[in-house]
Amino acid sequence: MSEYTPEQVIKRIKKGKSLAGADLSGIDLSKVDFRSQKEGGIGEKPVVLRKADLKGADLSKSNLSGADLSMACLDRAKLSWASFKKADLKGADLNWADLEGADFENANLSEAKLCRANFNKANLENANLSEANLAEADLSKAYLNMVNFRRANLIEADLSDAQLTDADLSEATLEGARLSRAKLVGTKLNFANISELDLAKANLTRAILTEADLSGSNLNGAKLIGANLDGANLTGTKLRGADLSGAKLVVANLTGANLIEAKLCDAKLSRANFHDATLQRADLSGADLVLVDFSGANLSEAKINKATLKEANLCKANLCGAIITKSDLRGADLSSTRIRGADLSEADLSEANLSEAKLREAKLHETKFINADLNHAEFK
Secondary structure (H helix, E strand, C coil): CCCCCHHHHHHHHHCCCCCCCCECCCCECCCCECCEHHHCCCECCCCECCCCECCCCECCCCECCCCECCCCECCCCECCCCECCCCECCCCECCCCECCCCECCCCECCCCECCCCECCCCECCCCECCCCECCCCECCCCECCCCECCCCECCCCECCCCECCCCECCCCECCCCECCCCECCCCECCCCECCCCECCCCECCCCECCCCECCCCECCCCECCCCECCCCECCCCECCCCECCCCECCCCECCCCECCCCECCCCECCCCECCCCECCCCECCCCECCCCECCCCECCCCECCCCECCCCECCCCECCCCECCCCECCCCECCCCECCCCECCCCECCCCECCCCECCCCECCCCECCCCECCCCECC
């Protein structure tokens, strides 16, 4: 129990006395304005609650803007709709705390303990949560724009419908986290572990995901327009209907990925690995596909017109019904590839390997086969 009554706490604050290290567990200080008198509060100066014990305390709808709560214990505290703008909560313990609708704009929560805390609808814009522990925290519908989550632990956290524009999640751990419908425009996720996540319909426009691990994640219907996924691991990732227009996936690994009806027009995909990937009806128009590995991939009915596929590996791929007009396939390997009914009009296959390729019913108007290997290729 608290060593002070609410009245005694308020009296000390009015006199500018410190409450650092005080036992205030279970106290009711709801709706109290702890700011200095100059800012409209009751205090002689900004309140100091460093290392104070506020476990289970009720501070709901209170104003603690600018307060020093570093290393304080707020375990299971009631903090809904309270204001912590520019407050210092570095290393504070807020495990299981109720922070619904609370305002942490520009607050310092680095290294804080926030396991299973409820941040639903809270505002943390531009807050510092680097190296914080947010395992299983509820951040759904929270405002997290420009938040620093570098090296934070977000295992099984709920970030669905959250606003994460320009947030920094570099090197963060997000295993099992939920990010469906989250807005991650311009978000930094480079080197982050985000394997097997639910990112369905998430907005990752211009997000930075270089060398991120997205293997097995659900990105169906996600927006990745202009995103940087260079060197990313996307093996087995679900990207059905995803929009990756203008995205960068240089040297990315998409082995076995599902990209049915995905948009990859004008994307930079040189040296990417699409081995055994499914790209039926995908749009790769104008894409840079130099040295890409499409071996065994399903590209049936895909749009690959005006694309650059120089020296690409399409061995045993399925290109039936694909539109590959005006594309550059010089030196590409299409051996044993199924190209039945595909449109290769005005495509350049000079020096390409088409040995044992199946080209029945393919449209070859003005197609170039200069020095191409057509050994045992089927045209009829």
